[in-house]
Amino acid sequence: MSQDSETPSARRLNADLIVGIVSLGLAALVYFSTRELSKLGGVFVDYILVGLTALALITTAKGFIKPERVRFFESVIERNNVLVGICILLLYLIFLPLAGFLPASYAFYFCFNLYLADERFTTRNILISVFLTAAVVTAFYFIFHHFLEVPLPEGKWFE
Amino acid sequence: MKRFMTFSLMFFLALLLAVPAIAGYPEKPITYQIPFGPGGQSDLEARRQQPLLEATLGVKVLVQYKPGGGGSIGWATLIKQKPNGYFISGINIPHIVLQPLARGNAGYTTEQLKPIALFQATPIGLAVLKDSPFQTINDLIEYAKKNPDAVVCGGSGTWSGHHIAHLQFSKMAGIKMTYIPSKGAAKSVAAFLGGHVKALWANSNDLVLHADKIRVLGFGTKEPFPNMPDVPTFKSLGFELYASIDRGAGAPPETPDEVIQVLEKAFLDIANNPDVKAQMKKDGFVPIALGAAESKAYIAEKVTEWAPVVKEFKK
Amino acid sequence: MFDFALTGLFQVLMPNHFLVLFIGVFMGIVFGALPGLTATMGLALLVPFTFTMSPTAGLIMLAGIYVGAMYGDAIPAILINTPGTPAAIATTFDGFPLAQKGMAQHGLVAAAVASSFGSLVANIVLAAAAPPLAEISLKFGPPEYFWLGIFGLTIISTLSSGSPIKGFLAGSIGMILSAVGMAELGGDIRLTFGFPELQGGIELIVALIGFFCLPEILSSVIGQRRTAYAEKIVKPSLGVLREVITSLFKRPVLMLRSAAIGTVVGFAPGAGGNIASMVSYNEACRWDKHPEEFGKGTIKGVAASEAANSAMAPGSLIPLLTLGIPGSPPAAVILGALMLHGMRPGAELFTDYADITYSFIMALLVAAFLVTIIGSFGSFVFSRIINIPSRYLAPAIVFMTVLGSYAIRNNMLDVWIMFIFGIIGYVSNKLKFHPAPIVLGLILGPFVEEGLVQSMLAGKAAGGTFTYMVYRPISGVLILLCLMSLLWPIFAALRAKPKKAGVVNKSASEGKEGRDESR
Numbered sequence: 001m002s003q004d005s006e007t008p009s010a011r012r013l014n015a016d017l018i019v020g021i022v023s024l025g026l027a028a029l030v031y032f033s034t035r036e037l038s039k040l041g042g043v044f045v046d047y048i049l050v051g052l053t054a055l056a057l058i059t060t061a062k063g064f065i066k067p068e069r070v071r072f073f074e075s076v077i078e079r080n081n082v083l084v085g086i087c088i089l090l091l092y093l094i095f096l097p098l099a100g101f102l103p104a105s106y107a108f109y110f111c112f113n114l115y116l117a118d119e120r121f122t123t124r125n126i127l128i129s130v131f132l133t134a135a136v137v138t139a140f141y142f143i144f145h146h147f148l149e150v151p152l153p154e155g156k157w158f159e
Numbered sequence: 160m161k162r163f164m165t166f167s168l169m170f171f172l173a174l175l176l177a178v179p180a181i182a183g184y185p186e187k188p189i190t191y192q193i194p195f196g197p198g199g200q201s202d203l204e205a206r207r208q209q210p211l212l213e214a215t216l217g218v219k220v221l222v223q224y225k226p227g228g229g230g231s232i233g234w235a236t237l238i239k240q241k242p243n244g245y246f247i248s249g250i251n252i253p254h255i256v257l258q259p260l261a262r263g264n265a266g267y268t269t270e271q272l273k274p275i276a277l278f279q280a281t282p283i284g285l286a287v288l289k290d291s292p293f294q295t296i297n298d299l300i301e302y303a304k305k306n307p308d309a310v311v312c313g314g315s316g317t318w319s320g321h322h323i324a325h326l327q328f329s330k331m332a333g334i335k336m337t338y339i340p341s342k343g344a345a346k347s348v349a350a351f352l353g354g355h356v357k358a359l360w361a362n363s364n365d366l367v368l369h370a371d372k373i374r375v376l377g378f379g380t381k382e383p384f385p386n387m388p389d390v391p392t393f394k395s396l397g398f399e400l401y402a403s404i405d406r407g408a409g410a411p412p413e414t415p416d417e418v419i420q421v422l423e424k425a426f427l428d429i430a431n432n433p434d435v436k437a438q439m440k441k442d443g444f445v446p447i448a449l450g451a452a453e454s455k456a457y458i459a460e461k462v463t464e465w466a467p468v469v470k471e472f473k474k
Numbered sequence: 475m476f477d478f479a480l481t482g483l484f485q486v487l488m489p490n491h492f493l494v495l496f497i498g499v500f501m502g503i504v505f506g507a508l509p510g511l512t513a514t515m516g517l518a519l520l521v522p523f524t525f526t527m528s529p530t531a532g533l534i535m536l537a538g539i540y541v542g543a544m545y546g547d548a549i550p551a552i553l554i555n556t557p558g559t560p561a562a563i564a565t566t567f568d569g570f571p572l573a574q575k576g577m578a579q580h581g582l583v584a585a586a587v588a589s590s591f592g593s594l595v596a597n598i599v600l601a602a603a604a605p606p607l608a609e610i611s612l613k614f615g616p617p618e619y620f621w622l623g624i625f626g627l628t629i630i631s632t633l634s635s636g637s638p639i640k641g642f643l644a645g646s647i648g649m650i651l652s653a654v655g656m657a658e659l660g661g662d663i664r665l666t667f668g669f670p671e672l673q674g675g676i677e678l679i680v681a682l683i684g685f686f687c688l689p690e691i692l693s694s695v696i697g698q699r700r701t702a703y704a705e706k707i708v709k710p711s712l713g714v715l716r717e718v719i720t721s722l723f724k725r726p727v728l729m730l731r732s733a734a735i736g737t738v739v740g741f742a743p744g745a746g747g748n749i750a751s752m753v754s755y756n757e758a759c760r761w762d763k764h765p766e767e768f769g770k771g772t773i774k775g776v777a778a779s780e781a782a783n784s785a786m787a788p789g790s791l792i793p794l795l796t797l798g799i800p801g802s803p804p805a806a807v808i809l810g811a812l813m814l815h816g817m818r819p820g821a822e823l824f825t826d827y828a829d830i831t832y833s834f835i836m837a838l839l840v841a842a843f844l845v846t847i848i849g850s851f852g853s854f855v856f857s858r859i860i861n862i863p864s865r866y867l868a869p870a871i872v873f874m875t876v877l878g879s880y881a882i883r884n885n886m887l888d889v890w891i892m893f894i895f896g897i898i899g900y901v902s903n904k905l906k907f908h909p910a911p912i913v914l915g916l917i918l919g920p921f922v923e924e925g926l927v928q929s930m931l932a933g934k935a936a937g938g939t940f941t942y943m944v945y946r947p948i949s950g951v952l953i954l955l956c957l958m959s960l961l962w963p964i965f966a967a968l969r970a971k972p973k974k975a976g977v978v979n980k981s982a983s984e985g986k987e988g989r990d991e992s993r
Contacts, residue, residue, distance in 0.1 A: 013905070015905040015906050015907065018905060019640065019643070019902075019905055019907050023643055023647065026647065026650070030650055030665065033664075033665055033667070034664060034665065037657070037660065037662045037664060038660045038661065038662050039660075040317070040657070040659050040660035040661075040927050040931075041657040041659070041660025041661065041662035041664060042660070042662075043926065043927060043930065044653065044919075044922070044923040044926055044927065045650070045653050045664065047926075048646050048649045048650055048653070048919075049650075051642070051646045052643070052646040052647065052650065055639060055642055055643040055646060056643060058639055059639060059640060059643055062639070068637075068906060070904060070905060070906055072904050072905075073697075074698075078697045078698060081696050081697050081698075081699065082692055082693075082696055082697045082900075084696075085692060085696035085697075086692070086897065089872065089893060089896075090893070092872075092876070093876075093889055093890060093893055096876070096886065096889070097886055101877075105873055105876075108869070108872075108873065109869045109870070109873055112868070112869040112872070113865055113866065113869050116695065116696075116699075116864065116865030116868065116869070117865050132866060136870050136873070137873065140873070140874065140877065144877060144881070148519050150519070150881045151190070151221070151223050151881070151884050152877070152880065152881070153880060153886060196514075196803065196806070197514060197515070197517070197518030197521075197806070197807050197810065198514075198518065198800070198803070198806035198807040198808075198809060198810040199806070199810070202518075202810060203810050203813055203814060206521070206522065206810075206814060207814070209522070223884060224518070224883070224884070225883060225884050225885070226674065226883060227655070227656075227671075227673055227674020227675070227883060227885075228655065228656045228663075228673030228674050229656060231656070231670070231673050232670070232671060232673055232674045232883075232885070235670050235671070235673075236884075261661055262661070262662075262663055263663070264663070264668075264670060265670070265673075266670030266671075266673065308934070308935050309935055310935075311931075311932055311935045311936075316658065316661075317657075317658070317659060317660060317661030318661040322661075337931055337932070337934070337935040338931075339616075339928050339931045339932055340658070340659050340928075341924075341928070342658045342659075342920075342924060345798075345799050345800055345806070346799075348798075348799060349612060349793070349797070349799045350615065350616075350928075352612050352797065352799075353612035353613055353614065353615055354612075354615075355615035355616060355932065356932070368798055368818060368819070368820065369797075369798075369820075438816075441816075442813065442818075
């Protein structure tokens with residue numbers, strides 16, 4: 001997997017600046033959301049906000065003076081991989097309360113497994129995927145839901 | 160003959176229609192939610208009740224934990240469940256009364272919880288350590304009058320039963336004391352035993368557990384507390400203060416009354432069971448058996464009593 | 475007392491009890507190992523099973539579960555950089571790099587041996603000196619908790635020696651996160667932005683999985699398409715066992731200190747093992763001759779963390795058995811089990827119920843040995859887990875963490891929080907902003923807040939908050955520790971300078987970077 005040949009578009013980001021500014025934003029958000037707290041509830045938040053703002057300012061300042069630059073994604077391939085991966089996860093979580101634990105997990109495991117395999121859609125890979133999905137997911141479901149009686153999401157579609 | 164046949168047919172038809180109603184509830188397992196974490200008092204009671212409930216109702220009872228917010232997350236979840244009787248929750252007074260009053264949005268309102276029964280009362284008492292200079296409540300009040308804010312009382316939580324008792328008592332006695340909340344009863348007891356607070360608002364079971372180290376100055380009950388009959392009630396000292404933590408079970412709003420009745424009977428059977436009552440008394444609780452209607456009235460009474468207190472002290 | 479202890483020991487070694495203990499330890503290891511399931515949950519789920527047994531057998535089983543879970547949480551920490559319970563966070567610091575180097579079995583065995591040792595030491599302390607220690611534990615009042623929390627926070631400066639500013643920034647973000655939800659001491663609801671489900675705050679384990687487990691998967695498995703979790707294949711062998719055990723036995727100071735820290739922190743009610751392992755790791759690093767090895771994969775780091783978090787378990791039982799005050803959430807469940815069997819904590823336990831109580835304590839002891847055995851032999855199996863190609867392993871891990879996150883509070887929101895933190899963790903790792911201090915802030919925030927607010931209230935009544943918080947014996951000790959902890963890195967750097975002028979700056983900064991990068 002040579003990464004160098006994919007790098008032309010990767011920028012070097014100013015890590016300090018980003019972290020500093022995001023932290024300042026967070027501090028502002030928290031500040032404005034906590035103005036109506038009682039004295040006891042707000043004292044801790046206020047102290048921490050002071051520290052957070054101070055540290056965020058220092059980090060932002062460092063971003064201008066002596067920044068630490070990082071390359072976020074080593075390659076476009078990596079960026080695409082991560083984005084697709086996040087999408088698969090996102091879909092899983094969205095469907096979890098809708099389709100129920102078992103169906104959503106089956107779908108997720110199957111898709112994720114196939115996605116991670118190198119040559120994706122060979123018959124062999126698909127069959128392995130189906131088999132493993134059925135085995136692993138069902139086994140855990142049984143142990144947790146029926147043996148340990150841990151409650152798991154029921155699907156809204158199937159009520 | 161023809162009349163007989165018609166009559167029999169009608170009879171059978173009626174029977175057929177009645178059968179679903181009789182064989183109706185419960186058929187599936189029932190989820191019994193505890194709005195607190197495992198190991199707490201509500202959990203213990205539920206575990207004690209679980210086998211008895213299963214025997215009476217004939218289905219499995221699954222105990223499920225949904226902690227957070229002092230119980231509010233559990234109750235917020237309860238009101239969203241289907242009102243078919245297959246999801247019930249433990250309820251605690253004063254929590255379900257005080258939380259909606261004290262918080263802007265607790266996720267539920269007191270009226271939305273449909274009570275099934277109340278089965279346990281835990282009177283709240285005010286205690287000091289054995290070596291404390293306060294022998295009676297009047298000693299404490301005297302001292303507090305001369306030294307406002309100097310008497311430090313511990314208790315569990317803010318806008319909880321202990322806190323409200325503290326506020327009500329301070330008002331009735333005309334004194335000012337400091338209240339230091341702790342996260343939970345166990346921690347408040349630890350703070351008390353370690354001498355970090357001078358007096359403690361505590362639940363009767365904790366007071367019974369540590370009886371040899373403490374002196375209880377008063378209990379918030381109508382009658383003297385059976386485990387400690389020498390301790391005066393606040394009423395007998397001239398203060399109309401009734402404070403206790405009551406535990407019961409509740410269902411989502413709109414749950415049909417027939418279903419509630421079945422559950423009510425199951426819970427009341429347990430509440431009236433002599434072994435259960437003996438165990439509760441041994442641990443320092445007061446067994447009670449209030450049915451659905453009585454519970455509802457009791458809760459409404461408490462709302463009227465506490466709403467003005469919360470309003471007054473919540474600046 | 476000794477005769478009770480002996481009778482207790484005989485009870486435990488009876489075949490049926492021993493079997494129950496073995497099962498308990500095994501289940502405890504499993505529960506500790508599955509991220510998302512905690513010792514507390516394991517105990518709570520299995521307490522009903524114990525009803526069918528006699529009180530002795532039931533408590534023996536619970537003892538096994540508790541001790542087993544204190545080891546089990548190291549397994550995923552080492553293999554997939556995910557602490558099985560919050561107590562194992564520090565185990566990931568050196569455990570995961572070990573696995574990366576193909577030395578997963580070393581890590582697992584070290585964790586097993588250290589766990590057993592920590593358990594052993596703490597149990598002896600428990601059996602010998604429980605009542606007086608309990609009295610001391612009561613002396614921990616609000617100021618003590620505050621300074622303990624601050625002391626914990628000073629660890630951040632060591633954890634992020636590359637850039638302490640960013641480390642403390644992360645720590646303060648963590649503390650803000652800990653404020654989400656209901657303020658226990660003010661009664662207000664904070665930072666829920668209209669989501670009533672957030673009233674319960676952010677669940678620690680969910681945040682852990684999000685910050686530790688998911689970023690690793692996102693970056694290595696998905697992003698770089700690594701076929702296996704570790705860079706080198708693990709080849710378990712018996713020789714490893716001998717090597718690790720002798721290596722650890724040659725370091726009695728490390729082991730004893732870690733166990734001591736765990737026991738002490740364990741019996742401050744509420745502090746729990748979450749902090750113990752991190753403090754122990756920090757101290758091990760501080761006093762070692764080669765601190766630059768920490769963070770790159772050394773069994774010393776794993777041993778320090780695991781010895782402490784296993785010593786915490788008996789420590790938290792001290793205030794429980796003597797006073798009925800649980801020192802940690804699992805202890806609270808055990809309290810429940812005791813009450814349900816009709817046994818009330820206090821002097822009664824050691825007199826009327828002495829035989830059951832001592833069986834329980836001895837069970838903790840024997841369970842410690844079982845952990846070494848099961849852990850060492852299990853390491854052959856466990857370490858091979860990461861040899862499984864990641865395309866089969868990663869989906870299973872994600873699936874399990876989703877299950878675990880949901881199961882903790884029966885809340886779908888927790889799963890979403892895990893996901894969001896996973897992305898945040900991934901992004902911050904890329905920005906060289908390590909999430910470990912955020913987690914530290916999340917854990918310690920409540921202690922600092924509770925201590926601060928309660929001290930303010932009590933101080934006002936006592937005449938002066940500052941006086942109240944500082945002029946106390948235990949607080950004094952803790953404040954000194956905080957100062958030492960903060961100033962030590964400066965002191966150490968200054969001390970090294972004159973000796974090797976010129977070379978020192980290079981090696982010092984290399985050491986710090988090494989610790990940073992391998993996370």
